[in-house]
């Protein structure tokens with residue numbers, strides 16, 4: 001597969017919260033429906049055990065981290081490899097943008113949560129496209145043998161807000177060109 | 187006065203985003219946590235062993251722990267042992283399915299009737315392991 005066309009979508013492994021399930025469902029939507037073949041999944045626990053193939057996938061390609069709570073396991077697991085995700089979100093942000101769709105359920109999301117994941121994935125499609133295109137350009141301009149890691153942290157800004165509904169901190173390392181609008185624009 | 191000691195068993199599931207058996211792990215573990223042994227079990231999100239603090243890393247020291255993995259990579263068993271403590275029991279989904287003569291699931295999400303026998307078999311084995319750990323405690 002063309003290495004330049006992969007964007008890793010890394011949801012956290014939330015097993016106790018609906019927003020962890022929402023993070024995962026959004027990643028599945030991206031990988032299976034919205035951008036199949038480009039949006040690529042890997043099991044986050046593989047990073048926890050330092051699996052070489054998963055480590056290489058994540059260090060070689062841009063990463064979109066989607067977390068279920070302020071513990072930000074997906075983002076931190078990428079950072080533990082010495083790389084910053086190109087974009088990272090907390091899934092609650094998808095809900096604050098679409099408050100008519102309250103995600104519920106942990107093992108399986110309710111219908112509203114599934115719909116919210118579909119919408120969030122559609123909104124993230126442009127970000128996936130941009131990261132894939134930037135990665136392709138980076139591949140072409142890099143001399144053979146140079147590291148393929150995508151621009152860690154380039155153009156990233158960190159913001160931190162508190163959700164008015166639940167009090168959870170929403171801290172995004174969001175690229176300024178992210179397709180999903182910043183919270184105040186939603 | 188007799189002191190009543192309530193012992194809980196920790197269940198740590200792999201999340202297996204990439205593999206249908208990982209999804210099976212999660213759903214079966216939730217079934218045990220929520221329906222089959224709700225009072226006797228606790229869980230933790232696996233990546234908290236890295237992303238969390240000392241409190242999270244002490245999970246396996248605090249609770250006798252059962253790990254449940256979706257494939258031979260054994261992420262949960264290895265991560266728990268490396269970062270928290272030796273698990274009391276380690277279960278592997280493909281082995282359970284083989285023992286029960288059940289096919290592996292093929293979907294990553296939206297499990298339904300087709301996957302129900304597999305979910306039931308894995309959940310029952312986790313429950314059995316919980317009961318054994320409690321009996322030994």
Ligand code: SF4
Pocket residue numbers: 012013014015016017019020067068069070071072073074231232233234237
């Ligand atoms: S970010 Fe929160 S919900 Fe997701 S795995 Fe970590 S602790 Fe669990």
Ligand code: SF4
Pocket residue numbers: 043044045046200201202203204205207208255256257258259260261262
């Ligand atoms: S044990 Fe297998 S299915 Fe589970 S997280 Fe690891 S690689 Fe994925």
